[in-house]
Amino acid sequence: MRIRPIAESDLGELQALSRETGVGFTSLPDNREFLAAKIAAAVSAFEERVPADRRNYFFVLEDETSGHLAGCCAIEGEVGRETPFYHYRVGTLAHSSVQLDLHRTIDSLFLCSDHTGDAEVASLFLRPEYRGGDRHHERNGALLSMMRWLFMAEFRDRFPDKVLAEMRGVFDEQGRSPFWHCLGSHFFPLDFSDADRLTGLGQKSFIGELMPKYPIYTPFLSEEARDCIGRVHEQTRPALAMLKKEGLRWEGYIDIFDGGPTVEAYIDDVRSVRLSRRCRAEIDPTASGEADSRPRWLAATTGMAEFRAAWVGRGPDDAGVIRLSPDEATRLEVATGADLRILDTEEEG
């Protein structure tokens, strides 16, 4: 399994993959034209033919033995530059009066675009058959998630100060969002999935046009809706845990549709950005073909258009040399002497 930039020839596979994503996954609509444009934009981003603040780096996880796509993920160079990027900020207002012997704080939701200009890690999807369990697929999700930090560390000058990740919010058994039901549905003549789909298609101007501009006092929301604020979908918990381990924190920003949390950090503070380091590759035919223990070391190449990332079976030696098996070298498309960025994912940060 390896990570590489998406290519024009991936369109069919990407569309198949998009059909497997569900409600709440806005960035991969099942729309061939849209996906083709997305690929084209990603290709020009990796080739650095567009300014850094307009780039959407879209990666795929490839099963190089079968040629199938197992998953995908993305990094947005700077959000909110072409279309507005909205959040609710959960703020606290004090309502207090000495004469009334009253002191109460009220949570309020403020519509904002505070994250304009931040980088975003997004669109992570792993096909169910490539998840967990099977030894062969172990830590595929971690590969998709963590290789982005290596990419950002390697191309640090292309990214702004901060990075964020939007986490999927809470939905009930019927797939309804209580937060949307209580708030958004009053202002949008659409159901959640339509609104979500339009957002995914990048047609976000309707949000600014229809969304309430004044702060929302949360006591006016139903209890179910209030419970959604800053809470993630059950299936999103592992992803959130992984990001938290990297140092991303919830600072009170939530999705305006489902109330899910947005976590954020200064890129330089992200654990894997800090801990990853450059090493030199050396191909060693005696190195075992596959790691025989749980994947630990993550390796990424240093070219942008030819970016590759994969698990490798061992870490670098004291001299900063990392030995690769011939299979690993083939997967990463590197020869002896090439630079690699290596991360020990179990190192205490």
Add this chain to the structure above:
Amino acid sequence: MLVVRPAVSTDLPALERLAADAVPQLTNLPAHRDRLEERIARSRQAFAAEVAFPGDEHYTFVLEDPERGEAVGTATIRAQAGARDAYYTYRQETLIHASQQLNVRREVQTLALSHEVSEASLLCAYSLEPRYRGTSAESLLRRARLMFIAQYPERFAGILAMAFPGFLDGAGESPFWNSVGRHFFMRDYQEINALAGIRSKSFIAEVMPQFPLYLPLLTPQARAAIGREHPDHEVALAEMLAEGFLRSRHVDIFDAGPVIKAERERLQSFRRAAWHPVRIRPAHALPDAEPAMVANQRLGDFCCVVARYALSPTGQLMLSPEHAERLGVEEGRAVLAAPLALPGMGEGGVEERDPGYDEGEL
């Protein structure tokens, strides 16, 4: 013969009783002895002061039943609704949320805190013993204040406003308060209303939500209560609408009761009020005529009664010796009179009419 006159200190026990019996309990007429004593003193000062323009004067009147020798009703004019502090209301506003992309246009209603009514003169703190309800005394007490304002226009604002108690359910609960204010105060409506009466209402308003409220987020019961008067005040509201007041976009911040407003020159009682020299005739010799409010031309000894609008061919108002004496006028002195009946108000009370709507330009 019932008369409306300024409140004096001996009216205190009656005011206490009227405040306690008001339905519902009025924020601006708290049943609190010290506050009522202050109210009378403040009113005495206002009547005695030389005033060139409206300020923080409060003029409190009582309806006196001479047969009982006591006040049986009371009403107040605040020369400026928010003279020292702001007078808070919620203003109903409409925002258009439209998206060309989605081809939709949606009207979203909000309530925004407003101080706009602060400059108006406020007719308030009305309470009448139940047994006088439905009699001409009810209208007299309510509208004698207009006769006073007509005589001393410099003391009042060009725009008059009135806030009616809002809708309460069968249990005496305000659905609006329960959906809005309670979140911020953690106290029930009656409790906060009592507090507001003893302290000032505006400092409580400072704890109210300062950002506009989106109506779709309120409970249906709360939305239904917006601009809806307390059932016991339906007739009073209808009468003032017939006077020429218009419903406004403003509602009370606690219970969402309606606030009505008018340019005073447009009110029936102003437009139809006329000065007449007095001619005194024995009661039995007075011709039959429609009832009118008749007020003397005095400030501190202001007095207004209901009498027949019997005019002589030369335009003199014929009054019985009793009325003349009560008003303190001799033959030849002028009094101000205006018909008690209002167009659109039938004998039975309320007639269906379009009350109009103040679109905010008032």
